[in-house]
Amino acid sequence: xxRLDCRMATPxxxxxxxxxxxxxxxxxxxxxxxxxxxxxxxxxxIAERAPAQAAVLVVGAGGGxxxxxxxxRQPGWRFTGVDPSAPMLDLVRATxxxxxxxxxxxHGTTDTAPTGPFDAATCLLTLHFLAPDxxxxxxxxxxxxLKPGAALVVAHLSLPGGEERALWLSRYAAFxxxxxxxxxxxxxxxxxxxxxxxxxxxxxxxxxxxxxxxRDVRLFYAGLAFRGWVxxx
Numbered sequence: 001x002x003r004l005d006c007r008m009a010t011p012x013x014x015x016x017x018x019x020x021x022x023x024x025x026x027x028x029x030x031x032x033x034x035x036x037x038x039x040x041x042x043x044x045x046i047a048e049r050a051p052a053q054a055a056v057l058v059v060g061a062g063g064g065x066x067x068x069x070x071x072x073r074q075p076g077w078r079f080t081g082v083d084p085s086a087p088m089l090d091l092v093r094a095t096x097x098x099x100x101x102x103x104x105x106x107h108g109t110t111d112t113a114p115t116g117p118f119d120a121a122t123c124l125l126t127l128h129f130l131a132p133d134x135x136x137x138x139x140x141x142x143x144x145x146l147k148p149g150a151a152l153v154v155a156h157l158s159l160p161g162g163e164e165r166a167l168w169l170s171r172y173a174a175f176x177x178x179x180x181x182x183x184x185x186x187x188x189x190x191x192x193x194x195x196x197x198x199x200x201x202x203x204x205x206x207x208x209x210x211x212x213x214x215r216d217v218r219l220f221y222a223g224l225a226f227r228g229w230v231x232x233x
Contacts, residue, residue, distance in 0.1 A: 025065060025095075030179035031172075031189075032125065033223030039069040039124075041220060042153045045230045046120040049151045052076045054119035057145055059110050059138070060126030062088020064095035070122075071099040082106045082113045110138050116145040121152050125226075128157035131198045132208065139212035146233035152214055155221055155228030157199045169194050172225040202227050 029035050046056065054077045058067055061081025070077060081103060083089050089105050096103055106113050121142050127135050142152060159165045169190040176186035193199065200208070202219070205227065209217045214231035221228030 025063065027181075028063070028065070028125070030181050031176050032226060033175055034221075035065075038155060038221055038223070038228060039066055040073075041228075042066060042122055042124065042155075043070050043073045045153050045220065046070070046122070046151050047074065049149065049232075050074075050077070050119045054078070055080070055116065057113070057116060057118040057121040057142065058082065059113075059121065059123040059142060061092060061105070064092035066122055066124050067092060067096055067103060068099070071096065071102060077102070079103045080106060080114055080116075080118070082108065082110055084109055110141040113141075113145070117147045118145055118150065119147055120150050121146055123152075123154045123156075124228075125156055127154060127205075128197055128199050132200065132204070135198075135200075136208050136212055139208060139214070143213040143233050148233060150233045152209075152231045152233060153228065154209070154231075155226060156205075157193065157197065157225050158202045158205050158227035159199050159225055160201050165194065168225045175224055205229070 032038065046054070050056065054074070056070060056077055056079050058070075058079055058081045060083060061067055062083035062085050067079055067081055070079065079102060081089070081092060083105075084107070086107055089107055092103070092105060093100060104114075123138075123142065127138070130138060146152065159168045172193070173186040173190040176189065177183045206217050206229065209229060209231050214233060217229055217231040219227060220230050
């Protein structure tokens with residue numbers, strides 16, 4: 001979660017370096033408004049449709065935060081976690097020790113992941129690393145692995161274009177600074193996001209979900225620069 005894309009064969013360098021990931025969970029919480037509540041809402045939205053013994057696909061599972069929340073709240077669910085970063089999957093094992101008997105980890109990408117079919121899927125803080133064509137393909141791979149009507153929950157950076165984008169990036173930096181991140185580092189992170197990440201607008205995000213075959217796309221979360229949607233396969 002909050003790291004790399006879910007199809008990239010070679011993870012970005014920061015997510016391939018185990019030593020650099022020691023404070024990963026703490027850093028992520030400082031960047032994403034209401035992260036704990038976002039994870040809790042994800043569990044609730046999946047539970048609306050998933051059975052008590054659901055099989056859940058978690059794309060971009062490295063780190064383990066969403067897996068931990070889902071496993072704690074639903075003792076009957078089993079999970080398949082997908083991530084191309086081996087060090088990030090090691091974090092899952094370290095974080096999810098008591099729950100690992102219900103979790104299968106796939107070191108790879110969505111298009112090589114088990115085919116399911118799954119009762120639900122999540123992809124949190126991940127899709128903003130993917131260019132539109134890659135993102136569309138990843139969403140289609142998730143859709144192909146879901147049972148009809150199954151829930152998908154996604155959340156990631158999603159910003160309007162034009163001058164307004166710079167405003168929202170400055171708010172991203174302000175939130176990080178208020179959460180304890182060095183102000184210079186926060187501004188640099190916002191600048192890097194604006195210059196290098198293929199972040200889409202909310203309208204573009206919703207359109208890609210529909211193109212991938214998802215229906216009833218509904219916004220459920222908005223945290224400054226981040227947005228989250230729930231949809232059905």
